[in-house]
Amino acid sequence: MDFSVLQFPGSNCDQDCIHVLRDVLGHQADYLWHKEESLGNADAIVVPGGFSYGDYLRTGSIAQFSPVMNAVKKFANEGGLVIGICNGFQILCETGLLPGALVRNRSLQFLCEQVYLKVPTQESPFTREIAMEEVIKVPIAHGEGCYFAADETLAKLKANDQILFQYASADGEITDEANPNGSMLNIAGICNEARNVCGMMPHPERASESILGEKDGLQIFEGMVLHFQGVPISKEEASAAC
């Protein structure tokens, strides 16, 4: 499988993503500069974390007008797999590929810590390999990760099962104490209605190797690969966990 990892001025998690996709998963992964107008032969797009355009004006607000984003929008609308991580999530929201927006953490602090995430659905390329109701441990590193959406948008996200990751306690309880940044419904990640575009504030690429302490994040990339290869979602794991 052929991944392209976008690079904007100020991206800083692009190399981590390339490393995980190439060296850990063993797939093709290449950088794609934001001025490119074509995605080439990419099978999936990663919009990495960082501070694109210095976070000027609003996080992700300038990046949405980079030439490459027109191609990403077209690719996503045709069903192509896109994952936005941290600043990538902010960019996808600004672009309109995902609903809602990310605003300043309620503590006003930049948070860099491990969090637990509950995964409410396996019905997406991104969560299909994570056992139902499993709690995964992945780090966050952001100042503006508080997810906000209007009430009708939140209702739609719930009704369509588009909430993929929620901040939770170690035993999977969705509580306010487990919510690091004030996100509505403890939302850490969502997908679009067609389920081919995912945005998440936590960094799965920083939790993909045992040597680094955690590898829960790898399942997200593995899910994308299996989806691309046309492997059906295994229901066994889901029922075993229930």
Next chain:
Amino acid sequence: MKAKIVITPKKAVLDPQGKTVQAALEQMGYEGVTDVHVGKYLEVDLEGDDAEAWKPKIEEACHKLFSNPVIEDYEFTIE
């Protein structure tokens, strides 16, 4: 000619900056401050003197770039 644009967070959006500034005002002894919202102010220099012609363009830029309508409101004047 200048467009002067004011962006403010929507009422429904958590505004921890505003709350922190409000707390500081209280700390300083100012009484009667009921709410504070921290937004942005932009000045955009424009060619010519046809404010009416610029209005729809600035409106569009406010909607697409200067603000995010999901979380922010805007208003502007051109003079």
